[in-house]
Amino acid sequence: MTVAAQVREGVTITEQLTDYILRLRFEELPEPVVDKTKALLVHHFGTALRDQVSREARLGTQFAARLGGAPGAHTVIGRRERADLLDAVFANSLLMLQGPDDVLLPPGINPGVAVMPAAWAVGERAGVSGRELLTAVVIGYDVMARLHAPVWTWDLDVPRPAKWSVSPFGVAATVARLYGLSRERTVHALGHAGQAGIGIYEGAAHQWTMHALAARNGVLAADLARAGFPASRTPVEGRHGLFHSVFLQDVPDAVMDSLLTLGNEFAIMRAETRKYPASLLNGPPIELLQRLLLDNAVRTDEVERVELVLPVARQAREAVYDTATHIGPTWLMAALLADGHLDERRLEEPPDERRQAMHQRVRLRFEADRPLRYARVEITTTDRRQFAAAGDRVEMPPFDWRQCLSVGTSVGLKPAQLDRLAELVEQLEDVPDVADVLACVRPEAAS
C-alpha cells in the first residue's frame, strides 16, 4: 500500500514509522550500511575516549554523581564507575561531544550523539546482540532523518532548532526496538517523544548540553511507553503536533515521500563526520582559508582583510550563531588567523584580544542562489595581494579505526582492550551481548 493510501486508511505517520521500526531485519541491511554504521560507532567511541578533561566529560561525571544514589549498572565510557540508565546516556552523549560528531544535512541534525549513547546503554540493560544494536542504530537515524529533512527552520519568524525536537523520536525508535516493544507501545513511545522535544535558540553559545538532554528525553519516552503509559498516535501530523507546533507548517509532501523509501534508502549513509571543531557547514570556509594561506604562503599577520561569502539561506542562522556566539563563521576565521589552527578548547573560551583583533578583519556577506554548503573566501594582504577560493566540500582523511581508538590509553584502557574493542565492533553482528563491547571501554576490564 502506498503512503498516500495508508494516510487515507487512517494510518498515521507514527504508525508507519513504527511498522518500519518493528519490521526491519539485520539481514535486509546492505553491507555498506552495516560498514558505515560500525565506522560511526567507532568514531563516536574514539571521541568519547579522548583524554576526558573537557567540560563535557566533567559535567557528565559530576551530573551522575550529584544525582545518583548507589552506583548504577550502566557503563560510562572510559570510566570505572557505572551509572543509572539515564545518567549513563547523558554522560556518554556528552563524552561523544568532546570532538566532532556526525551530522545529517540539511538542516543539520546530529544523530550519533543522541542515538548511540541510548543504544549502548539500553543494549547493555537489555542484553541485546550486536546485530540487534546495529539494526536499532540504523532505525534511529532513519526516523530522525525522515522527520527533519525538508525543514529549514531558520526561515521561521522565530527560528527553532529542529535537531532537539526530532532527536527524541530517533532515540525513542532505537530504544523501542531494543526493548522489543509491541506495535502499540512503540507508537506510544513516539507519541511521548513528540512531547519531549526541547530547545530554543536563545543562548546559542551555551547549548552543548542539549544533545545529551534530548537523548535522555528520548529514552524516557520509550520507558514511559514500556511502562504502559499511552500517548498520541499523531504527534507528527496532528493539529498540535511537531510540524504545527515547532515548525509552524503542515507536514510537507517530502516527508510523506520519504516514508516510501524506508528500508530502501538508509539515512545513515548520508551521515558525515565533522573534520573541524565547528559546524559541518563551516567546514568549507575553514578549509578554504587554510588552503589559501598555505598555497600562497601568506602568514596570518599579513592578512589585512578576509571577505567571507555564504549562501543567503544561512543569513538567519548566522544572525544567531555569528552574532550571539564566538563559534560562528567569522569567529572561526578569526580563530584560524589568531592561532594558525582551530583548537576546540580555545573555542570554548571567550575570545582573547588577538582573536578579537583578527575578527575585525573578517567581513561576512551573503549571496543568493548558492547551495547551502557553498563558501567563498577572499583575502587581501597588507601588501595588497588578493587571493580567493570557493567550494562546498571538505576533504576528509581516510578513517583509521585503530588510530581513532588509540586515544583510549589516555583514560587508562590497555592497548589489548582497544584492539579487542576494534575486533568486536568489526564483527559486531556476531556479538551475542553488547555488554562484551562495553567491557572494553571500562578501565577495570584491563585487569
Added chain:
Amino acid sequence: MTAVAERIEAPTISEQLADFVLNLRYEDVPEQVIAHAKELLVHQLALALAGQRDESARRAVQLAHELSGPGGKCTIVGERERADLLDAVFANAFLLGHDGRDDVILPSGVHPGVIVAPVAWSVGETAGASGREMLVALVVGYEIMARLCGSVWTWGAKVPRRPNNVVAPFGAAAAAARLMALTGTQTVHAFGHAGQLSMGTAEGTEQLWTCHPLLARNGVTAAVLAGLGAPAAATIVEGPNGIYRSFFFADAPVDLAAGLDSPQREYAIAQARLKRRIGSELNMVPMELAQHLIETRGLQPAAIASVEIALPTERRTREEVWEAELGAGAGGTEMRVGALRFRIANILADADIDTARFKQAPDAEILDLLDRIRIKYEDGHPIRYARLAVTLRNGHTYSAEGDSHDVVPLDWHRWLAEHGRGVLPERRLNELPELVRNVEQITVPELMEAVRP
C-alpha cells in the same frame, strides 16, 4: 551578592527573578500566605498518598524505582523504598497529580503545585533543608511560574499549548535553586537551562499526566546543571529567541518582574485554588450548574432533549483539543476527566460524579447523552463563566449561569484520613496535620519520613 549586582548592565528578567528567589526571607512572607502554603501542602500530601491506590500512578512509581535502582536518598510519598532525586521528583509529581486535583491559578491556568511541591520535597530532603526554607521555596516557585505566565492566555497563542509546558521548569528550577543555595549567577543560569527544557505540545490528552512529572524533572535538571557550572542564557525570557517569542510569539511584558522587591507585593501562592473534585478548575462552574439544575428541577436523563453550554470564546481552542478525541472516540482516562461534555454527561446520567466512568470507555447511555450536549462560545465573559441551558422533551428549558463556585474550607484531618487510609497507619495520618501546622520547627527529611510507611 545579588544576581543583578554580579552584572553591570541593566538586569534581565531572569536576574530580577533570581534576586527574588534568593533574597526572599521567611519573615517577609505574610502569615496568611504561609497559612495557605501549609493548606496546599496538606492538600498535596493527601493527594500523593491517594495516588498510591491509583493503578497508573503505581506504574509511575514502579518506573521511578526501575530507573533509579537501589540506594536512592529521596522519599516517594507512601513508599518504603527511596529513589534518586529526579526519579523521586517524577514519582511524587505523578502521585500528586494522578487525578488532576492539583491546585491551579486562574486566569492563566498555570498548575504550580504539581511541579513545585515535589521539587521542594525531594530537593529539600536531599539538602536537609528546614521546613521554613521549604515553605519559602514553595512561595518562590509559585511566584516564578505565575509571573512568567502573567496575563498570557496560552491557549490563544499562535501555537496553543498548556502554560505549564513553558513555565513549569522555571518554577521547579526556582524552588530547587533556593534549596540548593545556588548563587545569583547560578540561579540565572538555572533559568536559562529551564527555558531550554520547556517542552510539550497540545497534541493528544493521554500524556497529560506524564507531562507534569517530566517538566518537574526538567526544572531540577536545570538547577543541577547550573550548580555544576554549566552556563546558560541570561536573556532566556525576553531575548530575541527567548521563551516569549519562541512559545508565545510575543515580546515579554516589560513589567514582568515589577514589584517583586516591594514589601506590599501580593503572592501568587495565595491565589492557588485547591480542587476537591477531579477535573479542570475551568469545568467546575458548568459542572456545579448541571448538578444544581438536576437537584432543583429533578431532571431525568430520559427527559432531556438537549443541553447547550455557553463558554467564553477564549476557551474554544482548549476545548477543541479535548473534543477532538472525545468526538473520535479516542483518548483514555485523562480525556474523560478533562472533556467538559463527558463530565456533563456523567453528571446527567448519575446525578453526581461517578469516577468509575473515567476508567472505562463511554457506554451507550453516556454516548446517547453526549449526542445531546453542545458547546457554544460567546465573547465578553470572564474565563470561568458558563451558562447551561437544558431543554426537555416537553419543550421546557431551564438555565443557569455563573463564573465562580464555592470552596469549602479544607478539614485537614478528614482530608488526610480519607486519602491516606491504607497507605499510612491511622496514627501517622492523625499526626500529620500537627506536623504541617508546625512545619517551621522540623526539617524536610523529618516531614518526608512522616509520609514514608
